[in-house]
Amino acid sequence: MKTTLQLPFQLKGFLELGDAVLITDSNHIILDVNDTYQKVTGFEKSKIIGVKAGFIKSNLTNKETYCSMKDSLKQQIPWSGIFVNRKKSGELWHSSITITPFKIGNELYYIGIFRALEQLEEGLYISEDKKIEVQRELLKVLAISCEIRDPGTEEHLIRVQALTEKLLKAYNEKNNLQLEPNYMNNVIHSSILHDIGKAGMPEGILYKPGALSIYERKIIEMHPLTGADILNKMSKEINYDFIKSMEVAENIILYHHEKWDGTGYPFQLKGEQIPLEARVVSIVDVFDALTTCRPYKDSWSEEKALAFIDENKGKHFDPLIAETFISLF
Structure with missing residues (x-):
């Protein structure tokens, strides 16, 4: 020694x-x-x-x-x-x-x-970066597990999340909104959950190659409510800091099919009655759906999809957010 x-x-x-x-x-x-x-x-x-x-x-x-x-x-x-x-x-x-x-x-x-x-007091030894990373992965696993029937879903969800991040940051900067970083992270992470309600929809309707009947359309329009129910049941079972704030996620799930002019579903909200996070995800979700091949449609070019968004700003989409989205391309 x-x-x-x-x-x-x-x-x-x-x-x-x-x-x-x-x-x-x-x-x-x-x-x-x-x-x-x-x-x-x-x-x-x-x-x-x-x-x-x-x-x-x-x-x-x-x-x-x-x-x-x-x-x-x-x-x-x-x-x-x-x-x-x-x-x-x-x-x-x-x-x-x-x-x-x-x-x-x-x-x-x-x-x-x-x-x-x-x-130490709870949470002090887990860095914020680590908490954000864990939150992102937990929500990703939840979203994918709810839509496991469709092998193309994971790619769609990841694209929606990436585009939501780009759009929200650009919109925040362009309009000097000074949105809180925690809020922005919640929107970005929760965007991946937007369609979890489709887990409760019949496959025959979800992947039907032709037009939907009025009855089938009504069933599809229930998926935001089904998604919110799934989220609420899960959050009651998990009392954990990483995912305990679910209000933003619930807003995205419930309202991403509402339209600026009040003709959307399920509540026919209008304009700024629709939470900001849902207005952002709405544009991203439609763009990715248009530019992706689905069982019932061929994919559109980026140019055609952007033209559709431009034509529908002030109708389907928040005009200022739509303009910001178009400027990203």
Whole structure:
């Protein structure tokens, strides 16, 4: 075992902290740990003094975290981050750690203070980017599972989501709306759910190659209500922060077939009675439907589809959003 420096008395006070504390020399050799560290990790102080601090690595912490830590400590500035280590039992230990360089005379020491993530307030250790990513994937899985009968559905949903993102951001910027980022993310992620109500529609009507009868059309026009019912039943069962805000999703599902002039369905809403998120998705959904081959129609060219949207602004579509959409091409 490597000979190490003795722990200076100036650092002994850190060992009284309630969080797990580990103190090393400049080579990251452990000089001392406190009782909390021993209790949490299961490693006895007498067994690990003189050992490199990284002995509890699990190889599950990403490389970028270690690079960031090394860069900061090389400059002798404090660093904070998330580590995934292993306890003596083999159990994973997720912890938030702050490492502070501490110079006494000519010697450099590092004070590591760990806090188990389970002790933190809910949500603090999950980054917003990660929450957004998980939300997006959860809603994608839900949407695709509801429309699994049609192998072309996934591509349609992904295209609608991508175009919704482009249109909403362009419309926000063009009109200086200063929409909240959280709201915009909700619209983008939830757009993929717009047609989940079709899961309750008979296949014979959904994929009928010819024109629908009046009766069949009435059944199809029920899919926004069916979709909202599916969403509400699911959200009652899942009490989880990632997907607990469903109002935007419900608006998209219920109202994306409403028309600006009030002739849409299922509620014949008119103009700005239709939520913004539904007005955005309405244009994107129609454009993708027109430019895609369906059992009952051939695909249109982009030019023809854009001309249709232009002709129907102020009738089917919000005119300002329609103009923004056309400008994207």
